[in-house]
Amino acid sequence: MVSSYFKVMHVVGARPNFMKVAPVQQALGHHDGVLQIVVHTGQHYDVNMSDIFFQQLGIPIPDVNLEVGSGTHAAQTAQIMTRMETVLLGQKPDLVIVYGDVNSTVATALVCAKLLISVAHVEAGLRSFDRTMPEEINRLLTDQIADLLFTPSQDGGENLIKEGIAKEKIHFVGNVMIDTLLRMLPATKPLWSELSQRLAISEKEYGLVTLHRPSNVDHSDNLLSIIRTLDEISQSLTLIFPIHPRTHARLKAEGGMQGFNARLILTQPVGYLDFLCLQQHAGLVITDSGGIQEETTILGVPCLTVRENTERPITVAMGTNILIGRDMERLKLEVDRILSNKAKKSGIPPLWDGKAGERIAAIVANI
Ligand code: UD1
Ligand code: UDP
Numbered sequence: 001m002v003s004s005y006f007k008v009m010h011v012v013g014a015r016p017n018f019m020k021v022a023p024v025q026q027a028l029g030h031h032d033g034v035l036q037i038v039v040h041t042g043q044h045y046d047v048n049m050s051d052i053f054f055q056q057l058g059i060p061i062p063d064v065n066l067e068v069g070s071g072t073h074a075a076q077t078a079q080i081m082t083r084m085e086t087v088l089l090g091q092k093p094d095l096v097i098v099y100g101d102v103n104s105t106v107a108t109a110l111v112c113a114k115l116l117i118s119v120a121h122v123e124a125g126l127r128s129f130d131r132t133m134p135e136e137i138n139r140l141l142t143d144q145i146a147d148l149l150f151t152p153s154q155d156g157g158e159n160l161i162k163e164g165i166a167k168e169k170i171h172f173v174g175n176v177m178i179d180t181l182l183r184m185l186p187a188t189k190p191l192w193s194e195l196s197q198r199l200a201i202s203e204k205e206y207g208l209v210t211l212h213r214p215s216n217v218d219h220s221d222n223l224l225s226i227i228r229t230l231d232e233i234s235q236s237l238t239l240i241f242p243i244h245p246r247t248h249a250r251l252k253a254e255g256g257m258q259g260f261n262a263r264l265i266l267t268q269p270v271g272y273l274d275f276l277c278l279q280q281h282a283g284l285v286i287t288d289s290g291g292i293q294e295e296t297t298i299l300g301v302p303c304l305t306v307r308e309n310t311e312r313p314i315t316v317a318m319g320t321n322i323l324i325g326r327d328m329e330r331l332k333l334e335v336d337r338i339l340s341n342k343a344k345k346s347g348i349p350p351l352w353d354g355k356a357g358e359r360i361a362a363i364v365a366n367i
Helices: 015-028 051-057 073-091 103-115 134-145 154-162 176-199 220-233 245-253 272-281 291-299 328-339 356-365
Strands: 006-012 034-040 095-099 118-122 148-151 170-172 206-210 238-242 264-267 284-287 303-305 321-323
Touching: 006 015, 006 073, 006 103, 015 034, 015 051, 015 095, 015 118, 015 176, 015 356, 034 073, 051 176, 051 272, 073 103, 095 103, 103 118, 103 134, 118 134, 118 356, 148 154, 148 356, 154 170, 170 356, 176 272, 176 291, 176 356, 220 238, 220 245, 220 328, 238 272, 272 291, 284 291, 284 328, 291 303, 291 321, 303 328
Parallel strands: 006 034, 006 095, 095 118, 118 148, 148 170, 206 238, 206 284, 238 264, 284 303, 303 321
Antiparallel strands: none
């Protein structure tokens, strides 16, 4: 019997995937004849790295969880591939949609390509041109084998064309992360009063920090030099630092945070709404995250990125983002500039308008 619906499988695994799948899944729900399933690889599994996002963003509970957990790159990627193959053979989707640049993204795309199942990549074309970054390998390989490539910014399309990807496969749709941000912003309003009291912070008078890139946190010297600088900055500006589990494990191995200034406040990773609320009211953000460079641009909050390069150059060209590299003197200097009201002006990149998910859904539903 020929099925009368078009079966779409969304595959997610790590924290930054969840805010990307939500708008696409919701927009596709408005199209008749589309059956959707959600598969979680289990790459991230702590409640505050995974479940909380499904609850807050209204993503359906995954139909399947591969429960791969943590491991080396090869072990994790291989586990996802092996388990995903069984699921794909059983589910027989017409299209699989993968998100971002994590190991779950490339592992799934590779299995689909071998099974001749069509794959769409949301957030295609971004390039840091730094192949020491594991995500850059994931991006390059996923884009080579994807059938449909949805780009968040025009540089994405230009990169893909240079890599020989056929023009017909590329669709400039805008930024799905921003869809989620704009949708959820009103829900953060009631949270500020409790958060600001609990953390003893006031509007614009604190910085928000996240760090998890292996290049920053896996090497003692790099990690300790950043932490010492944050400690110094916190003498004049309270810093809230929701700490990623990778970074937490590394800091623990270095002997923890004893002896640091009490105004460098470490917390567990927080849910999407709390984090969005904290970003919105912060005077500045210090980060090495990919997605946070984009969110700060939309929010108009100064962002200092502790990385040598970015796969999101539009946040530097048009947005609030400044690349600091690992120059800690520069970091202190830029913090001072922002505190003396000399932050750079910013604009909003094209199609970061809250409708990227709808554009993707319209293209998918037309197949
Ligand atoms: C992964 C992605 C990275 C993304 C980041 C977002 C890859 C190669 N890396 O990095 O692109 O920016 O997610 O947060 O896909 N851990 C826990 N609990 C969890 C998840 C992880 O304790 O729920 C710990 C484990 O010790 C694990 C370590 O964090 O070994 C790293 O997790 P992993 O998923 O391998 O990489 P991330 O650094 O999270
Ligand atoms: N985020 C969150 N809680 C936190 C830290 C980050 O909800 O404690 C959100 C953030 O708002 C953004 C996403 O997680 O939407 C970014 O994910 P992450 O930095 O883990 O990954 P990257 O974007 O670097 O791949």
